Amino acid sequence: MTDYRAPALSRGLSVLEYMSQAGVPMTMSELVAALHLSFNQLFRIMQCLEEEGYLKQDASRYYRLTGKLMFSSQPRFVEQLARSDSCQQLMKDFTWRTNQPCHLAALQDDQVRVIAHRHPDFTPSISAREGSLLNTVKSSSSLVLLALASDQDSWRLIRHYGLDNRLRGVMVEQLSQIKAQGYAEIPHDRIVGLTSVSWPVIGPDNHAHAVITCPWFDQLPGEYEDAKQALCQVASQLSETLRALMFKHD
Structure with a gap:
């Protein structure tokens, strides 16, 4: 031949x-x-x-x-990540270690949706369930994506949402802080003692493609700083898994 x-x-x-x-x-x-x-x-x-x-x-x-190479297929890779054994095990280990719930969220149909979640087996907890839609301008997951996702994804997320001048100013300050520190900490506006901490899952383009979040409830046993660092480690490992899924090289 x-x-x-x-x-x-x-x-x-x-x-x-x-x-x-x-x-x-x-x-x-x-x-x-x-x-x-x-x-x-x-x-x-x-x-x-x-x-x-x-x-x-x-x-x-x-x-x-x-983002041209991976833009059209990005949701498929993120969904594969959410269904992977490694993701499920990492989230399970986190809940056992911290006694707190966690969930993975990503952009779907121009909205932020929970695509995987895990809660402690023996402790009541406040957590977002799989399939839940998250508030575009209030949830820590959405704010991390707005701050650290690609320009295309950030625009897809915010383009249908009207912002008045006051809210625009608050968001600019929040997004600047998230960009500077690399994660988000957002106290709940109605539930006292609930703080959502979110870390980005980074793809090979150095942008956030998903977000892992722990809605920390201070009435449960455990140390907040320990949980925050444990979640950071989960995000790092998920990022490695996502990069491997998006670019497999034998």
Whole structure:
């Protein structure tokens, strides 16, 4: 059988694969060195990838991946994550360790929906159930997505929601704080003693694709700071699992 090869296509895929694994913007020189190709071999390929919307070059001449490759299939990967044994085990371990519930939420149909949850087996708790829709501008899960998701996802979430000037100012302050610290802590506006702490589940594009949340109720036994750090560890492990699902490399 004749061996048909398309070197340009192969190199283009190598660029996308390497940049997705690196997870950081890169210059042409860095890619030339990493992929062991010449500048001439890469120049036209990079130009085509940029023209087709797979790459974007900033003012400092760094290339970064856009969301084009994973945007259409992102919900499928997040749903796979929620159904995975590793996710279920991580959430189960968290509830056993902290005696607090937790839930995983993601963007679905321009709304934030709970796609997995776990509550302590032997302790009454306040928690969001699977399938529940979360408030776009009040829930900690939604605020984390607004602050740390891609521009496309943030716009999809907020575009149908009207904001008056007061609420806009409050949200700007909240989102700035979440971006700075990397997570959200939101006291419930009606239930005294309930604080939702949320950490992002980060994909290979360095944006939040889902959020893991613990609605901490201070009338249950346990230490809040310990639970917050335990949830951070769960988010980190979920991020690793999500990246592995989105980019499997044998």
